[in-house]
Amino acid sequence: MSDRRPPLPPFSFETAVQKVRAAEDAWNSRxxxxxxxxxxxxxxxxxxxxxxxxxxxxxxxxxxxxxQEHEYRLIKELWAFTGDRLAVRFAYEWRNNAGQWFRSYGNENWAFDANGLMHTRHASINDVPIKEAQRLFFWDRASPRPAEHPSLSELGL
Known part of the structure; x- marks a missing residue:
């Protein structure tokens, strides 16, 4: 496999959004x-x-x-970008081994090398227990988030 991961920096708005979605899809693959x-x-x-x-x-x-995090579903959203750096906000839902559901909220700061590989990642995350009926992220776990599934902003998160 290549050690190049397009899109490459410096990022435009469009390529920054592509990079964030590629990361979301990869993480959702588990x-x-x-x-x-x-x-x-x-x-x-x-x-x-x-x-x-x-x-x-x-x-x-x-x-x-x-x-430890079962039925994991993640949504990432671009917050800001410049040159070789992206700021991302995200939320994901999961349940633990005891069956308790959580929604985890966070922010990440990413920095990339010239090949588009992330060399630095800082993540701050908070977990909020939720009831199963409060879940908002539904799609086949073996698939990326469908294009028609609401974003974090559309969900009001």
């Missing part, structure tokens, strides 16, 4: 190996209180994450 390939080999993350470095640690982190 395939840790696929997701990890979007990051540079020496990528650094801060995810909540975890500090992660490199693709192997990213992949291991995601394996553990998705063993």
């Amino acid at each position: 395939d840790p190996a696929r997701v990890a390939l979007a990051y540079s080999p020496d990528s650094t993350w801060r995810n909540r209180s975890s500090f992660i470095k490199g693709r192997a640690q990213i992949e291991a982190f995601l394996v553990a994450k998705w063993q």
Whole structure:
């Protein structure tokens, strides 16, 4: 697989939106190996209180994450962009092993290298318990979010 991940910086509004949607689709696949390939080999993350470095640690982190977060559905939205940096807001729904549903809200700051690989990711995330009846994210888990599914802004989140 190539170590180039178009669209490449510097980002326009259109290419920034494409990059965010590509990340959303990859994360919704819940395939840790696929997701990890979007990051540079020496990528650094801060995810909540975890500090992660490199693709192997990213992949291991995601394996553990998705063993705990069942029926995961994520929506990302571009917040701001400039040059090689994107700011993203997101929300995702999931249930834990005990069956409790959550909606997790957050913001991410991303920085990319010239090949379009993310070399830095800072994520701040808050989890809010919800009832199953409060869920808003519905689509076949094996598929990307359908184009007709509302965005975060359309859902008022």
